[in-house]
Structure formats: structure tokens, C-alpha cells
Amino acid sequence: MAIAPAKVYGPAFSTAVSRVLACLIEKDVQFELIPVNMAKAEHKKPDYLKIQPFGQVPAFQDESTSLFESRAICRYICEKHHDKGYNGLYGTNPLAKASIDQWLEAEGQSFNPPSSVLVFQLAFAPRMKIKQDEKLIRQNEDKLSKLLDIYDKRLGESRFLAGEDFSLADLSHLPNAHYLVNATDRKELFTSRKNVERWWSEISNRDSWNKVVDMQKQK
The missing domain is CATH 1.20.1050.10 (Glutathione S-transferase Yfyf (Class Pi); Chain A, domain 2)
Known part of the structure; x- marks a missing residue:
């Protein structure tokens, strides 16, 4: 069964969002970038706050896992996909x-x-x-x-x-x-x-x- 791509919520111009995107690309992990219109306060809506309680970007979903801090998300990606893409991104020892x-x-x-x-x-x-x-x-x-x-x-x-x-x-x-x-x-x-x-x-x-x-x- 095909594995659904990870979901990254937020605009690519966001510094925190772009940090996660670069990590995903380095690790050759499939992802879907889901726009969040911050001008319309979509990041403050109840459904979004369920996955990002601080109402900021990014929010990240990977199957049943939800994360919201960009550096923690990057560490998670590297640990879960240690055998994919560039394997030196988070060290090998x-x-x-x-x-x-x-x-x-x-x-x-x-x-x-x-x-x-x-x-x-x-x-x-x-x-x-x-x-x-x-x-x-x-x-x-x-x-x-x-x-x-x-x-x-x-x-x-x-x-x-x-x-x-x-x-x-x-x-x-x-x-x-x-x-x-x-x-x-x-x-x-x-x-x-x-x-x-x-x-x-x-x-x-x-x-x-x-x-x-x-x-x-x-x-």
C-alpha cells in the first residue's frame, strides 16, 4: 500500500516552513505543501490549532504524527528516514x-x-x-x-x-x-x-x- 506523503502547512516564503522543506528535499521524502493564508488568519482557525496549538507555521503531519516546531520536525524527518537521501544530515554516530x-x-x-x-x-x-x-x-x-x-x-x-x-x-x-x-x-x-x-x-x-x-x- 502506498504511503501518503507528509504534509507541511504554511507558505514557502516562511523561514520556518522553508527550513522543513529543505530538510525533506535533502532526505528525498515525498511531501505535500498545503497553503495557509495568514492574511485571512487561517492559522488561527480551530482545525488548524488542533495540529499547531500556537497558531504559527509550519504545522506538520506524517500519517498519525503531528509536529509543529521546525527544528524538531527536521530532527524527526532525519531520524525516521535515516536511510534515505543524504544520510549525513543529522550525523551517523x-x-x-x-x-x-x-x-x-x-x-x-x-x-x-x-x-x-x-x-x-x-x-x-x-x-x-x-x-x-x-x-x-x-x-x-x-x-x-x-x-x-x-x-x-x-x-x-x-x-x-x-x-x-x-x-x-x-x-x-x-x-x-x-x-x-x-x-x-x-x-x-x-x-x-x-x-x-x-x-x-x-x-x-x-x-x-x-x-x-x-x-x-x-x-
Whole structure:
């Protein structure tokens, strides 16, 4: 009996949704992207809240399993489909997984907060006719700059953040970094740092991410 594809709820332009899409493509897992019209508050309707209690995106369903946090979803996909697609995405031994996890934590706790603010303020606020908060932009640009100095040092020691192989630790940075590099005037945050620039060029040119970007362009 054919197995139904996993379902990802949310727009492809969402950074959290695109993180999950890239993971699914890397692992060669069939999926269905189900649009959620956030302008019409579809993410706040009772049926949606049953699978995403916080009323955010993405929501994820895999047969009888429902999940809602993008990094947890990615870990689940990698564990369930460890023998499919690119098998180095979440490591192949406990030490590799621990290294990936620590850099995933760095992304979630240290990279995501300032980069998310900058993505909203610089990329989305102008489109939404919302006034930009220059003080907030300066504060978060400073935070991100200091963090990327640490990344640059790390990436001078290893090809990727968690070691010599591309992993979830790198993939998880793609959504916010993509907007900062391609939809704002802060590209130099990445390109002015030799090792970060080399790393960004490599991870952003993976086939999986190019496919996600193509999905984002489809209206």
C-alpha cells in the first residue's frame, strides 16, 4: 500500500516552513505543501490549532504524527528516514549528532533572534508599509555581527559548522541568511567575512535550497 506523503502547512516564503522543506528535499521524502493564508488568519482557525496549538507555521503531519516546531520536525524527518537521501544530515554516530545539536542550539538561541528581527525590519516591514525601527536594527545588527565573528573563526577550522560534512546545523541557517543576503542591504554581514562567505556560498548553492527558493517564487 502506498504511503501518503507528509504534509507541511504554511507558505514557502516562511523561514520556518522553508527550513522543513529543505530538510525533506535533502532526505528525498515525498511531501505535500498545503497553503495557509495568514492574511485571512487561517492559522488561527480551530482545525488548524488542533495540529499547531500556537497558531504559527509550519504545522506538520506524517500519517498519525503531528509536529509543529521546525527544528524538531527536521530532527524527526532525519531520524525516521535515516536511510534515505543524504544520510549525513543529522550525523551517523552519537558524537556527530551532539556536534550538530550544539550548533543547532547556537542557531536557534543566538543566530535566529537577531537575524529574524533584521529580516522582518529590513525585508518585510517595507513591503508591509510598516515603519522600520532603526534602533532595533542597529542593536540586532551588532549582535549578529559579533556572532558571525565567532562563526568565521569556527569556519576557519572546519568546512561546516558541525564538522567536515554539511548537516542540519548549516541547513537551519539558510532561511534567514537567504533573506539577509538577497533581500536587504546587509549582505556584507556574510560576504565581509572570508570563511562565512565561503560557507554561505557552498550551503546556499545546494540543490535542495535552490528548489526551495524556486518554490518561494511560485505564487
